[in-house]
Amino acid sequence: MTLTVSGLVMVFPILYAFLISFMQGGEVLQGSLWPETFSLANYVSAFERVPLLTYLWNSLLVSVLIMAGQLILCSLAAFAFVFTEFKGREWIFYLFISTMMIPWEATMVPNFQTVQSLGWLNSYAGLTIPFFAMAFGTFLLRQQFKTIPKELYEASQIAGISKLRFFTGVVLPVAKTTITTLAIYSFLTAWNMYLWPLLVTNNEANRTVQIGLKQMQTQEIASDWGVVMAGVVMVILPTLILLFAGQKRLQEGLTQGALK
Amino acid sequence: MTTMQHEFTADRQVERKRAWSNWATGMLFLLPSLLLFGVFLFYPMVRTVYLSLFLTDSQGVPIVFVGWENFLNLFQSTSFQISAKATALFVLYTVPAGIVLATALAILANQKLRGIGLFRTMFSATMGMSVAASSVIWMFLFNPSIGLFNRILAALNISGVQWLLDPQYALLSVSIATIWMNTGFAFLILLGGLQNIDQSLYESARIAGVSESCKLRKITLPMLSPTLFFVTTVSLINAFQTFGQIDLLTKGGPMESTNVIVYSIYKDAFINYNVGSASAQAVLLFVTVLVVTVLQFKIGERKVHYQ
Amino acid sequence: MKKLWIGSTAMALLLAACTSETEEAVQTTDATAAPAEDTGKTEVVFWHAMSGELETALNTLVDDFNASQEEYEVEPVFQGTYEEALTKLNTVAGTDESPAMMQVFEVGTKFMIDSGHIQPVQDFIDEEGFDTSIWEENITNYYSVDGVQYSMPFNSSTPVLIYNKDAFEAAGLDPEKSPMTYSELKEAAAALTEGEQKGFSILNYGWFFEELVAAQGGLFVDAENGREGQATEAVFNGEEGLNVFNLIKDMHDEGTFYNSGQNWDDMRAAFQSGATAMILDSSAGVKGMIDNAPFEVGVGYLPVPDDAERNGVIIGGASLWMADDIEAEQKQGAWEFMKYASSAEAQAQWHVDTGYFAINPAAYEEQIVVDQWAEYPQLKVTVDQLKETQANAATGGALISVFPEARQRVVNAMESLYQGADPQEALDQAAEETNRALEVDAAKNGN
């Protein structure tokens, strides 16, 4: 009972957005809950108004690139923090952690200038590479790698297996669950970026879908809420599907005690 | 003996070489991250600290060195005091409530029931919602004339609330929306934490005839504490840096009641072109988050029960 | 060190993936631009902040221009809100990334002039002997300083009073007669306030305050609104400003005022759902309001205090600016587009599509406009209000670079009224804070 009620409360805003996206002009402003007819007109205008398909594709590409980059860099760094020993390791770790506290808004202008001088404006490189290094992900993976018995590492040392081979052949597969979790997390975060993609792109060819959402809202004249909500649905649908599809896998990973 | 010593030095050399190669390997693994951090975080941060001591032109080029003046002005400005207070309140509203909610949902969803997967999906759904999309929806819910909340209140014969327009409620309203947006992520992590708790602990508690609330206090929460600690840390840092929903829902108003420091930084830097003042605020924010996080580690680690 | 080498290869591959994507992207951009190059057209990049239906209308305008001639290809790119677009321009001004043409909102005027990266359109006007008299004087007034036309007015709007005719009738008021003075407004609001319905609402947005002050002939800053020299002090806390604040305060205290916040859509929702019977809105929003409201909509002039002389309105909206550091061909292309956009036909279409004013009054003679006015007689009211405006320092609008900040201060002061603040104190505080911003700005510029 509690479960059902809290479940409905949590998803209500999302359902509401879906419902509104099917409503016609007047219905929205009179505050109806249920559309009189399920019209797809809003979706049609949403697609007409902005190149949604291009945007969706770009979002997908950017998110996947960022995800891949973050996974590679974070797991490499986390591996170094757990399985290699060198002077200053702790110090560098704290340096990493401290980056989480730097407000992103404060770094935006210098970063824009950097990207500009690298000639990365209007490119996927400019959209993605600045996000490849992520303290949160490194932290998460480091905690996970720490739970890997150090004997696994020692056994491979005795067998003469190289660090890199141990990394790819043992650490990554063993930490699969956490890596999946992180992958989903970074995909979603990347998908939801707005201000940065707006700054570094100057044309529609590589803009992302969140900008499209903003493009549908207006300031001085009335926004067409039905169309905006249709846009909202188009923006959240891919991530919701990913979440629902990944849910079971995530769940499995979380429950499976593996060899502990 | 000399050969022994000779061999020993030889060993030391090999070891030193190996230590160096270890260091090099470690650094090589870290290099990509360090490089990007350096370029996209540390460099701008250093620049921010530098700029906080200047007045700049609209393009952020320093013109006049003013030393601590930007900071002094901030401390004297009521606007900044309001910002600081709003930030503190926002953190206070969102972090504890968000964690309690997510924990409660996680405990609810950790039962073994048929179809529980559906509820888990429902609870984690907000994780798939972008801030932009969520804000649009919440703006609609909060709308004083056609929004759902006021219509519910009206149905209950309670006069409507100006959710986002009344300085008394605006921060609270934004906090409610924020809690909702952040629940999905916290829920997923906490559910994972719950599922890692050894079931035998509950079995022995059941044999001892311990009450449910006692089980919660004595087993679940202590065993969940490392996860809770992690979630708290991340939530705290995120709360201090919340930007999107403020921009979309209230733009810092009304009467600056939701003008949290990050938003104030954004406004100063991008709308008012006071890069110096914005930089000074960024430095203060960074220091605050750093102090809070360190404190949290100091206090939190003592209470955390590692398995 | 073989293992390490593999590590860096992985990185290199990833980077390569990124760059190859980039190249691909660049190629696709080239591909879309290719026809332009084939026909030898000069590309003119045009940054704007028009979203939603406005963007559709803008794209139509641009397409028509591109189809109308062979030499230039204007490429419109949405860059976020006015603020975001300006921020972005600010970061790229003077570089290769800079657009040839840029839409900037009215409060950014002084900022643009000071930026040093713009080409005043006056040079082209002089060169061609272009007749600027075809432009609506009250619009061009805003964008010219010391007789130099800096930018080309584009989308312009003014505030108007919008009211619910059905509610007027129900309250026993004449639905064809909108309140013209503050006391008429108060009376009407009192009559309209009933149950869930409040009488009147103003969006908490600095623009409306500026307009209400200017309508009485009041200035915003000294030095004749900054047009006779560098403004150093805010004067909006004078009598005219106080009139406006007292009006809001009184109505709020009487319970006839509805606080609709800072969001345009919220205000409109309040009007359309019957939460308030009168609002101030942009002339650009009138048509949509008439279409969507489930009742008859009336449009009237901005009210003024009973004893004040009506000065008229300041022009709002945005204008088109030309970048300085671009090739002459591109400048010419931008100029051609500006001329095209100000032509009667283009302006007529633009006016009909968006509700923004035609900067070229001849457009109102065009058939499509005549047809639309027949259908929406309310639209004519907005134009009349502008036509009747006296051209002076007050209606010319203030020229300060810290305008965005000043607006925030005013909004703050407006909001504090609802919390019971004293109107004069609230205004004084906003003025004082604006003065500080002016001071800091002056310090930056070394004055």
Next chain:
Amino acid sequence: MRKVELKGITKSYDGKQDVLKAIDVTVEPGEFFVLVGPSGCGKSTMLRMIAGLESITSGELALDGKRANALTPSERDLSMVFQNYALYPHLSVEQNITFGLHVKKVSKREQKERCKEVCGMLGLTDYMKRKPRELSGGQRQRVALARAVVTQAPLCLMDEPLSNLDAKLRAKMRSEIRQLQRKLGLTMIYVTHDQTEAMTMADRMMILSDGDVQQIGRPLDVYNNPANTFVASFIGSPPMNLIDAEMKDSVLVADGHWMTPVTAAMKQKIGSGRVTLGVRPEHISLAKDSEPGFLVQVANVEVLGTETLVTFDFGEATQWIAKWPGQSSVQPGEQIRICVDDRHLALFSAEKGERIVCEAAPVKKVSL
């Protein structure tokens, strides 16, 4: 087969305190050498130093006579079995066994063959495709063994490999490992805290305590002639009974009133003063009517079938255990008379607990 020499090996983490103090030992080729001691005594550290997983602070490690201090683990050509088996959870049994063989340049075909052979040897043939978590504890253990064996390294190190198994399985695996080692002729260094394992498996063993070598020797020698009280109480189950005693005139007096006469030779060795006196449980017997004996009260009786353990109060604070063959009918609370063969009395110095060696005296039953 491999010879392992440790010469003055010392380990220190902080540079001040030594966790291992100047260890000298040689493990002969083909020998099954057991390192035994309580947890924290440094035995695992020592094994890991041999493996190359820990650095050597000072001293020399030689493999087959060649200095090996600075060699990496893989350069030492050895295999190791870990306490938790260190199986790769994501790999099948077969993959686990062959993982790493490619480094040793073993061809794919040979890898398969070797794996098959080893699996056959260890009864894993039916499980080759399974993942570790689908195996029982004993099977996982065998996989870990197989992984060590398959490398054909001449030296095998084992770190408490049986501690995660139940008692019955442990006994079985002990014997299997021993047989395997003999069959393959491996040099084995085996760490355990379980003295039974040490006793039953070792060719020779080293008893460690607090980083110090207590004794090195063949199991029976150690059992029969423990070098000190530590070894005496650590080796043997139940452990050797110990009690403080004082030399008074020519008798040893324990706990105030238990007395035993000693031979002149012993007396000379002891001198005067305090000693610790030890007796193995199996050397305590019920006194026959004709023999002198002590009257003690039985506190507990454990009948194990082939033997009986009798716990009785000895002195104020001490309980001793006697082990008798067969099934005794003694009951708790009963008063019994016991006696000890004085030939089996072990004496240790009171301060350092070192063994005081006396030449064998003629067997004479004495009463304490």
